[in-house]
Amino acid sequence: MFNRFLAASVAVAAAALALPAAAQAGDPGETAFNIRCKACHTVAPGGAAGPVAPNLRGVVGRKAGASSYKNYSPALKAAPITWNAASLDKFLAAPTKTVPGTRMVMAVSDPNQRKAIIAWLAKQR
Ligand code: HEC
Secondary structure (H helix, E strand, O other), rough: OHHHHHHHHHHHHHHHHHHHHHHHHHHHHHHHHHHHHHOOOOOOOOOOOOOOOOOOOOOOEEEEOOOOOOOOOHHHHOOOOOHHHHHHHEEEEEHHHEEEEEEEEOOOHHHHHHHHHHHHHHHOO
């Protein structure tokens, strides 16, 4: 009886431990996006813009400033950029240097974090 109780407790404890481990195993790009980008951006299906920034679903392969977002800066709208891994990496490293006049000011200095975010964005189609 006692042994069975003990075995059940161990199983419950193991399950409880497994949960946070699973949560941590999420996509590092998604985690970084949620922390650094989601306050302004959405990747919701349908393309509707977030309250203050363009929807980033499908951004890889899209021309800069070409979503249905209404409040693009003239600078980003006119920028001769198509978003791919290289152009996103450059933009995210230093947005206001890459596109002077852009209203996107969130730089990501860590190259690994940029890579993870871009890889995750590429899957949001
Ligand atoms: C404080 C709000 C804010 C945050 C945080 C933010 N952005 Fe932006 N982002 C903007 C705005 C506003 C624009 C539109 C800029 C313009 O029109 O010049 C933009 C534009 C962009 C664009 C160009 C979209 C297009 O349609 O051409 C990309 C790509 C982008 N952001 C990626 C990111 C990523 C990745 C993060 C997180 C690391 C991030 N942004 C964080 C506000 C934000």
